[in-house]
Amino acid sequence: AQSVTQLDSHVSVSEGTPVLLRCNYSSSYSPSLFWYVQHPNKGLQLLLKYTSAATLVKGINGFEAEFKKSETSFHLTKPSAHMSDAAEYFCVVIRERAGTALIFGKGTTLSVSS
Amino acid sequence: DAGVTQSPTHLIKTRGQQVTLRCSPKSGHDTVSWYQQALGQGPQFIFQYYEEEERQRGNFPDRFSGHQFPNYSSELNVNALLLGDSALYLCASSFRGWDAPYNEQFFGPGTRLTVL
Numbered sequence: 001a002q003s004v005t006q007l008d009s010h011v012s013v014s015e016g017t018p019v020l021l022r023c024n025y026s027s028s029y030s031p032s033l034f035w036y037v038q039h040p041n042k043g044l045q046l047l048l049k050y051t052s053a054a055t056l057v058k059g060i061n062g063f064e065a066e067f068k069k070s071e072t073s074f075h076l077t078k079p080s081a082h083m084s085d086a087a088e089y090f091c092v093v094i095r096e097r098a099g100t101a102l103i104f105g106k107g108t109t110l111s112v113s114s
Numbered sequence: 115d116a117g118v119t120q121s122p123t124h125l126i127k128t129r130g131q132q133v134t135l136r137c138s139p140k141s142g143h144d145t146v147s148w149y150q151q152a153l154g155q156g157p158q159f160i161f162q163y164y165e166e167e168e169r170q171r172g173n174f175p176d177r178f179s180g181h182q183f184p185n186y187s188s189e190l191n192v193n194a195l196l197l198g199d200s201a202l203y204l205c206a207s208s209f210r211g212w213d214a215p216y217n218e219q220f221f222g223p224g225t226r227l228t229v230l
Contacts, residue, residue, distance in 0.1 A: 036221075041223070042223060043117075043118065043204070043220075043221040043222050043223045043224065044157070044204065044206075044221035045221070046218050046219075049218075090156050090157075095159070095170075100145075100147075100162070100170075100208070100217075100219070101147070101159040101162060101170050101172065102147075102149075102157070102159060102206075102219065103159070104149075104156030104157045104158070105156050106154075106155055106156050107154075107155070107156050
């Protein structure tokens with residue numbers, strides 16, 4: 001069965017420094033992977049998605065992620081953190097052979113200090 | 115475009131009661147999925163509706179049931195509430211979500227259910 005593991009429950013960075021949120025996946029097939037962000041009292045928003053077209057995926061707000069099959073990883077990065085990036089981030093995989101049900105990781109809380 | 119809307123925003127129930135949560139999908143969307151998000155956890159898939167039928171189901175008991183109406187809106191019903199059902203319930207909509215995994219799923223703000 002597919003799953004995703006987010007390696008850090010909490011990441012703290014200073015404004016203007018790089019962001020790295022780590023995610024490993026487990027899947028028998030070529031996976032469909034996503035990163036979602038959840039701001040307090042707001043709905044989940046799609047940051048980016050990997051659909052096998054390119055291993056480096058660019059998303060909204062300057063985020064990007066690289067699919068590495070050899071490492072079964074899909075880490076999320078951003079060159080320079082902004083205060084507005086503080087939120088909960090979820091790595092997500094689609095459930096195999098079952099339509100489009102999303103399987104979420106446990107989430108990583110990103111804190112950004114000034 | 116109002117996006118995905120859910121009602122009510124908050125709800126307090128006691129053990130054993132029944133609850134109904136409602137979701138209106140984003141304009142143009144025909145597929146609705148429901149997720150349960152416990153405090154400090156990622157959302158868990160409950161089920162998905164397309165063309166008024168349940169198409170997929172996660173690992174949830176039969177106490178959780180749903181419905182989709184001809185206008186694509188949806189309800190989530192939970193019977194015999196348990197303390198463990200306390201969570202944020204999220205609704206997501208998409209276009210042809212049943213067979214189009216790359217079509218973005220748009221989430222509503224959720225309904226916070228507290229069971230006492």
